[in-house]
Amino acid sequence: xxxxxxxxTISDDSLSPYVEQxxxxxxxxxxxxxxxxxxAHLDEEVRPCKVTLWGHKLFCSIWVDGSEEVLHEGxxxxxxxxxxxxxxxxxxxxxxxxxxxxxxxxxxxCRPLYHALVSIEPSGPRVPGMAANHMVRxxxxxxxxxx
Numbered sequence: 001x002x003x004x005x006x007x008x009t010i011s012d013d014s015l016s017p018y019v020e021q022x023x024x025x026x027x028x029x030x031x032x033x034x035x036x037x038x039x040a041h042l043d044e045e046v047r048p049c050k051v052t053l054w055g056h057k058l059f060c061s062i063w064v065d066g067s068e069e070v071l072h073e074g075x076x077x078x079x080x081x082x083x084x085x086x087x088x089x090x091x092x093x094x095x096x097x098x099x100x101x102x103x104x105x106x107x108x109x110c111r112p113l114y115h116a117l118v119s120i121e122p123s124g125p126r127v128p129g130m131a132a133n134h135m136v137r138x139x140x141x142x143x144x145x146x147x
Contacts, residue, residue: 007039007077010051010058025053026081027117027126037079037115037128039105040072048104048115048130051078063130079104079115087117090131104130 008023025034029052038051040062049072050061060072079102088099095101101114116131 006082007079009075009077010060023078023080026087027128029127030125035128037081037102037104038076039079040076041074042072044108046105046113047107048113048128049076050128051076090116101131107132 023036025036027035029035034053036051036053038049038060040047040049040060042062047062050069052059052061058078060076061069062072064070085102088096090096103112104115105113107113111132111134114131116129117126118129
């Protein structure tokens, strides 16, 4: 584990005690496992991702072509969700006045990709996803694209 600014770099699938003991997850998946915002490091991209804590291991999931969730086996970072951060509602690419998105990475054309949190169903769990000005939809990590 290494710290990169406010992010924690994970270079293998082992869990650092720091993550398990000191990070507060912004959400939980439908099975009750803690879920964190992350950024997956790919060849030409850094993508917002979902990092799930199962037992004592971290699993990083990314979207491929906007339709398939796959486990990412390369390096990734976790963005600690701190007291200074807040989740705000946004619709149609507009944030409330005075709020700024959190950059989660960039695509192969170096366009920014942002962290997002979406609900699959009105009463369902909120899960990490990604959004961008050039995207038509928000991709969630529970297999359903949201429009």
